[in-house]
Amino acid sequence: MDANLWDTIKSGIKNHVPAHSYRMWIEPIGLGGCQDNQVELTCANAFSQKRIQEHYGSLIRSEIEKQTGHPLDIRFAVSEKQSTVTPVARTRTPKPSVFARERQMELPQVATRLLSGRMLRKDYTFDRFVVGQNSDFAYSAALSLAAKKGGSLKTLFLSSHTGMGKSHLSQAVGHHILHKSPGERIYYVTAEDFTNEMVGALRSGGMDTFKEKYRTQCDVLLMEDVHFLTGKDRTQQELAMTLDYLFEADKKIIFSGAALPADIPKLNDQLRSRLSSGLVSPIEKPDFQTRLRILKSRCRENSVDMPMRVMEFLAGELEDNVRQLESGLIGVTAKHSLLGTPMDIELAESVVKNIVCRKRQITVEGIKLMVCKEFGVSPEDIVSKSRKQNFVRSRQMGIYLSRKYTDQSIQAIGRSFNRYHATAIHAINAVEKGIREKTAVGRQCEVLQKKIESGDL
Numbered sequence: 001m002d003a004n005l006w007d008t009i010k011s012g013i014k015n016h017v018p019a020h021s022y023r024m025w026i027e028p029i030g031l032g033g034c035q036d037n038q039v040e041l042t043c044a045n046a047f048s049q050k051r052i053q054e055h056y057g058s059l060i061r062s063e064i065e066k067q068t069g070h071p072l073d074i075r076f077a078v079s080e081k082q083s084t085v086t087p088v089a090r091t092r093t094p095k096p097s098v099f100a101r102e103r104q105m106e107l108p109q110v111a112t113r114l115l116s117g118r119m120l121r122k123d124y125t126f127d128r129f130v131v132g133q134n135s136d137f138a139y140s141a142a143l144s145l146a147a148k149k150g151g152s153l154k155t156l157f158l159s160s161h162t163g164m165g166k167s168h169l170s171q172a173v174g175h176h177i178l179h180k181s182p183g184e185r186i187y188y189v190t191a192e193d194f195t196n197e198m199v200g201a202l203r204s205g206g207m208d209t210f211k212e213k214y215r216t217q218c219d220v221l222l223m224e225d226v227h228f229l230t231g232k233d234r235t236q237q238e239l240a241m242t243l244d245y246l247f248e249a250d251k252k253i254i255f256s257g258a259a260l261p262a263d264i265p266k267l268n269d270q271l272r273s274r275l276s277s278g279l280v281s282p283i284e285k286p287d288f289q290t291r292l293r294i295l296k297s298r299c300r301e302n303s304v305d306m307p308m309r310v311m312e313f314l315a316g317e318l319e320d321n322v323r324q325l326e327s328g329l330i331g332v333t334a335k336h337s338l339l340g341t342p343m344d345i346e347l348a349e350s351v352v353k354n355i356v357c358r359k360r361q362i363t364v365e366g367i368k369l370m371v372c373k374e375f376g377v378s379p380e381d382i383v384s385k386s387r388k389q390n391f392v393r394s395r396q397m398g399i400y401l402s403r404k405y406t407d408q409s410i411q412a413i414g415r416s417f418n419r420y421h422a423t424a425i426h427a428i429n430a431v432e433k434g435i436r437e438k439t440a441v442g443r444q445c446e447v448l449q450k451k452i453e454s455g456d457l
């Protein structure tokens, strides 16, 4: 086989995969060499190699057989040359040592401390992310942003409901970049951290240092929970300016949030357009097969010998998000090992019951009534225009709990409480703050959550 034939084979593969997947995975594969019945294909890095092998191996094999008229023994290797926007060199011989050096699995077994912001969780790496149709695009984009030096993709916005892997992918980018270029200055912060830091700087007269830090001393910015910025005008202005500096200097930025930039209310136009200036990628709910693969992968990692039917049961029942799925796995393994209960469907059922806590039967109306009773307000008061403190508190609590325990969108919940989307987000933020700061509101919320979870609604 020569380079021309390999190009023909790739053209054949192009007809069978989506355009973005072709560009991302197939196009960069090089022909390393071909001898007798053996062909060596080179991939940009260890991640691509693993992914290509798992997802496209059989397609590549069958296309090669179609074009050459006979099956060939294929070996996927890692090219010495790093991934770039152009296809990798065709003839370079891969070195096993490069593969060993690039594997994220060899990261030290501690969370990674960064120059600024939060620590990266050691387990949030690309290796541990199970790709499904729901996250294929987001994964490819994050990997591309992390792996390509000088690539055109510099800014990525990941958006999803809770527990779908936004933090996991953002941090995987951080790990990947740090692993390859340990000198890179990566800042991993939430929008709230950024806001608090800025407010602190304003109070202490340290704004110049703050600006300098984010504008000129940061190579990669990973910012989570961008929806938190709703209505925070001063922070929005400062962030928009910071982004201009980072864009100008060609730095990499990943945002994540519970809503797409276009749907975050009370965001000024400057910031909104900057947030959407790169690639915007939603992550959807994983389907049954992906949930099952996530469970299998977690069981393998933790050497848990879970019967297939139990995994299928968990994957079938715990469909809201991956965090919930992980919680099911932890519940089953903990009960099994601590109490010696056999790992069977009965055990899985008991665990699932606690997790889903009748979620499907919990409605916004049910929550509204419970909150009204708790706060001593009427169903009319809670949806009224009144800003009396007790009404506001009960309304915010109702909105927060509805978001947590029902599948309704923020918009729909807002409507049920006679409020705009922006007010609903504000309400959720207010209760979350109360929980974090352990205020009376936070404590009251915990009591109500316990009630809901024990089925007392």
Ligand SMILES: Nc1ncnc2c1ncn2[C@@H]1O[C@H](COP(=O)(O)OP(=O)(O)OP(=O)(O)O)[C@@H](O)[C@H]1O
Binding pocket: 124, 128, 129, 130, 131, 132, 135, 160, 161, 162, 163, 164, 165, 166, 167, 168, 169, 294, 322, 323, 326
């Ligand atoms: N596709 C996936 N493969 C493997 N694990 C996943 C995947 N998606 C999510 N997870 C795991 O699920 C858990 C929740 O993911 P993560 O914290 O990234 O979600 P999130 O979208 O950032 O949620 P939130 O909006 O609540 O912060 C983590 O333990 C993460 O490792």
